[in-house]
Amino acid sequence: MKPVSKVTGRMVPLDRADVDTDQIIPQQFLKRIERDGYGEFLFYNWAHTDDGTPSSDFVLNDPKREGAKVLIAGPNFGCGSSREHAAWAIQQWGFEAVIAPSFADIFRNNAINIGLLPVELDEEAVRALLEVAETHHSEVTIDLIEQTVRAEGLEEQFEISVSARNRLIHGLDAIGETLQHERALSAFETRRPDWLPITTS
Amino acid sequence: MTRPKTLFQKVWDQHVVIDEDPSLLYVDLHLIHEVTSPQAFAGLEQSGRSVRRPDLTVATVDHAIPTTGRSLGIRDPLSKKQVDALVESSRRHGITMFGLDDPRQGIVHVVGPEQGLTRPGALIVCGDSHTSTHGAFGALAFGIGTTEVEHVLATQTLWQARPATMAVDVEGVLPWGVAAKDLILGIIAKIGVSGGTKHVIEYRGEAIRDLSMEQRMTICNMSIEGGARAGMIAPDETTFRYVEGRPYAPTGKHWEDALEAWSKLPSDPDAEFDKSVSIDASSLVPHVSWGVNPSQTVPVNDAVPSPDSFEDPLQRDAAARALSYMALKPGTPMQDIKIDHVFLGSCTNGRIEDLRAAAKVIEGRKVDSRVSAVVVPGSMQVKAQAEAEGLADVFTSAGFSWRDAGCSSCLAMNPDVIPSGERCASTSNRNYEGRQGRGARTHLVSPAMAAAAAVAGHFVDVRQWEGAS
16 A cells, blocks of 8 residues: 555545445446456446436536546545445545545545545535635645645644554555464464354354 | 443454454454455455465355346356356355355345354454344444455454444334334434444344344344444344354354353443434334435325425435436325336345235235336345245236345346336335436335335335235
């Protein structure tokens, strides 16, 4: 996982609450066994008409949004299905961070695990960012070390757990880290009660 | 005297390998399927790692497989590749696999309980958000992403921040004709689609204790639709009777030890919850969803709401967009809405009791001529049982198509796609835009309500329907 400590870039406003992962990446794109190639299908059904041509009124299709790095969205972003493909699609489109008033639990974990920065700000601050993003094409800067978001006329602190922050800043391989606890793991396994399930017998 | 603990706290504490924030938790059962595991196996193998505990892992295929013509194989080349990848990975790593031709194949959340793998006090994960289903047994069960699937394969553990606790107290008795599905839709309508975020819900109270295991699974299954990390119900005699004697259930001394451990799991009387809500079961009626998220429901005897009735501007905006997608006008009585399809199945309502409830409603009747109705049993075992009980004949005589087990139209990854612009009464869990196919319009209902709608061609209040029969 690539480390991330600072993101500076233009914003894309998506002023909707409860954006579910089915919208972020619809089911027909989950059939591939690869981990990449999802970016072009981001918000596919909103971004395309019935015959598959790009919808001119969808924000991601605005040529001026090309190269944007930060998605600004409403509360409970990423609810529903656990599909990590949703976080992959957002990252592979080119986004490095999502700012929203709140995130669904599984989506937040998935985002952190792939180095896509989920930033939670209060509704008022997100509303201010949405307004800036809708009218201008100015940049926002997210500094994970200082835990700040800076944009035109706005400077906000944000909260993030110490472990998530460390993982993102150092691009840590969680599996490697866990396997360093082999002794604790093996000890736990010997204490495990016999009545718990075994799938091979 | 130790501090009183909730069911969740007890199960959590029993699985902590490293007590930090987040904690490292040991996973007792890892369920895998074809859609969210291939990239995890690929990652594992690229790093030269192996599966730590194949004996605590079980695979089945459900999401993208056909429900007809299985002897011909999977036609969709991408789905075939995905299923083949899971078969191959399971073989290579020594993981038990309930494949397409196995009589135990089915939806992962139906199969685990049915085989006796799901049990009280266990920590269960799966790369699927409806893993919350298994909480019905007093297990701590939640959905994870693919990176986490890889982490569990390699280490049998997960780093997790400790969620808060939420009690949902359901007192009173569910009225006749009101299903577990209506109860959970009622709870979600009350707490909203993010009311449970960062929380593990414990469903308690008289109405919950009265539920069968199938009904409890329907409740816990949709915990995620209220945003919760997991949903749990205290194990009791109903739970123990369900588990006992199943293929993988503990036996002999292990069974005795299990019962002793499980009987200690229910929340202590004075245990505190971070948040609580209560619902009076006796006031509930059958629900139908009108919108594009599972909180957008109304009682069947009500009408499509007006966006103006929502105070919160975001919810008002969401309601207006939902009505446009659903092609519904405010004020339309729900019972005037005509349907084109009925889907009976899914990990929410694809179990034997669900099929019995639906069969009871349609017995001796016919599906409306303009409705296409399908039953997709949750597992091949459910299918076999329904055939043995004569339910399959009831469905086929009424004009339902009788299929093989899988997720099917719940998420339309297989050929069972609802065409754009058409309306489906569905016993599944999500009515999101495009969930059952691009442009498809989903209305969530209970199995009995879906069956009655199939016959009538529009939504009906099943309480009056059954009374009239």
